Amino acid sequence: MKALITTKMKTQGKAGAQQILVSFSATVFALALGMLLIYAIGFDPFSASVAMVDGAFGSKNAFGETLVKMTPLIFTGMSYALASRCGLTNLGMEGQLYMGALTGTATGIYVSGLPAVLHLPLTILAGFLGGALWGLIAGALKVRFGASEIITTVMLNTIAISFIDYMVNGPMIEPPGINCQTQPVRSSAQLPNLLSGTRAHWGFVIAIAFVVLFWLFLWRSKRGYEVRVAGLNLSAARYSGIHTDKNILLVMFLAGGLAGLAGCNEILGIQIRMIPEISPGYGFDGIAVSLIGNNTPFGIVIGALLFGAFRAGGNRMQIRAKVPNAIVSVVQALVIFAVVASQMLLDKWNEYQMKKIHRQESEEA
Amino acid sequence: MSVILEMENICKQFPGVLANDCVCLSVKEGEVHALLGENGAGKSTLMNILCGLYKPTSGEIHLEGELVRFNSARDAMERGIGMVHQHFMLIPTMTVTENCLIGDKEGNAIKLDRKEAGQRLKELAERYGMEIDPDAIVGTLSVGEMQRVEIVKALFRGAKILILDEPTAVLTPQEARALFKMIRALTDNQFTVIFISHKLDEVKEISDRVTVLRQGSVVGTYDIDQCSVEELARLMVGREIRFDVIERRQAVGDTLLEVNNLSLHRQQSSEGKLLDDLSFEVREGEVLGIAGVDGNGQAELVECLTGILRASSGEALYQGNDLLKLSTRDIMSKDVSHIPQDRQKTGLVMPMTLVENFALQDYYKKDFGKGIFLDWIGVEDRSAKLIKDFSVKTPSTYELAQNLSGGNQQKVVAAREISREPKLLIAMHPTRGLDVGAVEYIHNQLIDQRDKGVGILLVSTEMEEIMRLSDRIIVLYEGRAMGCVRPSETTIEEMGLMMGGRKLDDIRKGRVKEAPVEENIM
Incomplete structure (x- = not known):
């Protein structure tokens, strides 16, 4: 255990710092571009930015709101990143999130008589499993029939969302059946408040705990090593005797479970009950979060913070500076573009530098 | 005209x-x-x-x-x-x-x-x-x-x-x-x-x-x-091949790997065969060279022996097991090492660090960490030692494999495979694309292994390499063995003919019959 933590495994120490610096500059650049855009369509970029920052970090309540929006994004970001590390593209976070929310809600409502210390973990586990099994379907289809997970996960999204619509309007509707929502989950299954006076809940702590697990799995465990090898070089994986099919199943299971936790935590911490549209696109924002974070644990937290702040501050900006909220989406897109492009440029630059060094070496020799 | x-x-x-x-x-x-x-x-x-x-x-x-x-x-x-x-x-x-x-x-x-x-x-x-x-x-x-x-x-x-x-x-x-x-x-x-x-x-x-x-x-x-076809063979392969066969210090030992009637069908049409009825043996302390023009079944042979491809028929006996029936993991855990033909596509994970690459073959073993976690400190020590022993030129043990030059990348692969202390070493194109110094280095490593009693299956299209290192040479042509010769007992012309699809028996028979004609051509 000591070796796990103290090891000086500097995952490319200098390169990492360089990466962070470049991503950060790209984000600043994109934000500046966004301000220019706000100015161009006739608003005051300065007051808009102030309103945005104020709405995201200006008060305890605002910060709490940012944490609330961050929590599901951390989970879906990890979900996409995990699949991505194995060379898979999981576009099914939205569906897995819904399925996790459903199984979590069901366990929260229908299991009774347990103390919170048992009921809450059980409910969270159910939420994980709901998403995990939904993700596993796509994994199994890929391994068994070679079906592209890019297609199947998107199709499974539609099925999941429609299924939840049916469950909330039908079998699970709150008696007597006037509002299309379920009854609230039992108080023993609700996540306690984290910051009094805000909506922030313990789901955020759980998310951070899972970020640590995510790191431990991918960079410290033998199985995680296999996953990364297969994701980067399938031929090398086969050469070393890695069972790639088994890893695809495992990764889709875990990735689905992480997205499921996003939905489950949202129910247990915020909504308390299931409604048809619990996610305002958390699943898809997970892709962006993962891209910005370059599939690293730290990067995902930062990416989620950025996008959480956009979500929390966007409303304030709309109310106070009258800038339409759609601008936030545009700025988000700019950030994604800038960060991804800067990472590509960085790779090219490094490659160029290396070539130069090798040329010098061979000339000397 | x-x-x-x-x-x-x-x-x-x-x-x-x-x-x-x-x-x-x-x-x-x-x-x-x-x-x-x-x-x-x-x-x-x-x-x-x-x-x-x-x-x-x-x-x-x-x-x-x-x-x-x-x-x-x-x-x-x-x-x-x-x-x-x-x-x-x-x-x-x-x-x-x-x-x-x-x-x-x-x-x-x-x-x-x-x-x-x-x-x-x-x-x-x-x-x-x-x-x-x-x-x-x-x-x-x-x-x-x-x-x-x-x-x-x-x-x-x-x-x-x-x-x-x-x-x-x-x-x-x-x-x-x-x-x-x-x-x-x-x-x-x-x-x-x-x-x-x-x-x-x-x-x-x-x-x-x-x-x-x-x-x-x-x-x-x-x-x-x-x-004549003979003349064409000589022209194609050339004369100027060095014959400084390296002195051996130890006698060849017992049979290590025995391949019998190995065949592999082309997947689409059953008529074509990628490997056709191959039989040979590799003995302890011996280098068996597999020569031939690229694409005549060499890659498939290696993939069959290492469990990546499933052979259609035949057997490959090694330590009482049939390698053709085992998984890659099982084969590699039985003291078999494999230097694959393409270090960048297969031998290394290019965007990973050297430390991570050194763990590629053995990460699952107890030596590399008990339980489900990897002992990266141990792997790092091991890597540092290998980098030193094999004089890999790198700024640090945590450099990405893709940032090394080709020769140093190959040294990493060779270091990893040789340090596993194999009994059987399968090496394919071990020096492809390397400069003279690196070639020499890899060759010496292979010879060292041979002298330690390791059986080596060397697949190469470089005539010089094959002639220099091998004790015996099998020439492959369209998946068939054209013949098995000792470097000291063959000629470039003979090798060229076999690479071009003539069987050794036919060549030698022909020579006896038309000996005078043959003299003229030479």
Whole structure:
């Protein structure tokens, strides 16, 4: 255990710092571009930015709101990143999130008589499993029939969302059946408040705990090593005797479970009950979060913070500076573009530098 | 026959490689002109220059006496030069007619006249004794038929000079015979065919003249009637091979690996075999070399022995196990090491650090961490030691593999595989693309292993390497063993003949019979 933590495994120490610096500059650049855009369509970029920052970090309540929006994004970001590390593209976070929310809600409502210390973990586990099994379907289809997970996960999204619509309007509707929502989950299954006076809940702590697990799995465990090898070089994986099919199943299971936790935590911490549209696109924002974070644990937290702040501050900006909220989406897109492009440029630059060094070496020799 | 094509002093410089060095080629109208040479002799480069895909660094091309410059394949096509590549350039989901119409500038600009074009294709094909169905979907055709489509496509677009790049490599003997008939029909009608090959019998059978290339330069152009197959073999492989076989310090031990009747069928058609009834043994402290021109089953042999491919039949006995029935993981955990043919695609995970790459083969073992976690501190110590022992030049143990030079990358692979202390070492192209110093280093490592009693299966297309390191050599040709020789008891000519598809027994029998003739040639 000591070796796990103290090891000086500097995952490319200098390169990492360089990466962070470049991503950060790209984000600043994109934000500046966004301000220019706000100015161009006739608003005051300065007051808009102030309103945005104020709405995201200006008060305890605002910060709490940012944490609330961050929590599901951390989970879906990890979900996409995990699949991505194995060379898979999981576009099914939205569906897995819904399925996790459903199984979590069901366990929260229908299991009774347990103390919170048992009921809450059980409910969270159910939420994980709901998403995990939904993700596993796509994994199994890929391994068994070679079906592209890019297609199947998107199709499974539609099925999941429609299924939840049916469950909330039908079998699970709150008696007597006037509002299309379920009854609230039992108080023993609700996540306690984290910051009094805000909506922030313990789901955020759980998310951070899972970020640590995510790191431990991918960079410290033998199985995680296999996953990364297969994701980067399938031929090398086969050469070393890695069972790639088994890893695809495992990764889709875990990735689905992480997205499921996003939905489950949202129910247990915020909504308390299931409604048809619990996610305002958390699943898809997970892709962006993962891209910005370059599939690293730290990067995902930062990416989620950025996008959480956009979500929390966007409303304030709309109310106070009258800038339409759609601008936030545009700025988000700019950030994604800038960060991804800067990472590509960085790779090219490094490659160029290396070539130069090798040329010098061979000339000397 | 008048000269239709003249390539003068063509040079082509790739980064680090001079692929063509002042090559001159003169082709007469209506002849079959063969280009003969080993891998990397520069045949394909020369032809890619002729058909407009590459631009020469220097040199001129004269077509029918006129200086031409091709900027694209389309330019070459317009001047009547068509190439049939080894890997077909066809779209499998389209019909034959549609494939031939791609890039065709004549005809109606808006509507594709499939019917008319199909009719023309059919007539064209029939005129030269070929049969094609213009409406067939290309994906449903056999390999031989696809090749016919490629030829007709070139003719349809007005090719007068047809370049065929190793056309028989993908064909069955029957299909090859049909192809030769087609070629004859074409040359009878004033078409010119340039035929790229390394198969000697074929060249002898089909061509009128032959130009032999070796290491980027022309050895010479000869009338085929004045060359024997033996002479061609000698010209192709060359004389100047060093024979400084390294002294061995230890006697060869017991049999380590015994392969019996190993066969592997081509997946699509059961008739073709990638490996055909191979039997051999590797003994302790012995290097068994597998020679041959690239693509004659070497990669498949190694993949079968390491559990990556499943052999169709046969057995490979090693320590009481049949390797052909085990998984890669099981094989590699039984003291077998494998230096794969491509260090960048297979041997290393390029975007990972050296430390991570050193763990690739053994990460699951207890030595690399108990339980489910890896002991990275231990791996780092191990890596630092290997980097030192094998003098890998790197800024740090945490450098990414992709940032190392080719020689150092190969040292990492070799260090990892040798440090596993194997009993059987399978090494494929262990020095491909390395500079002289690195080659020497890897060779010495292999020899060290041999002297420690390790059995080595060395697969290489480098004649020098094979001759220098091996105790015995098996030459593969189209998945079959042409013969097994000792380096000290064979000649370059014999090796060349085997690489070109002659069996050792036939060669030696022939020599006894026609000994005087043979003397003349030598």
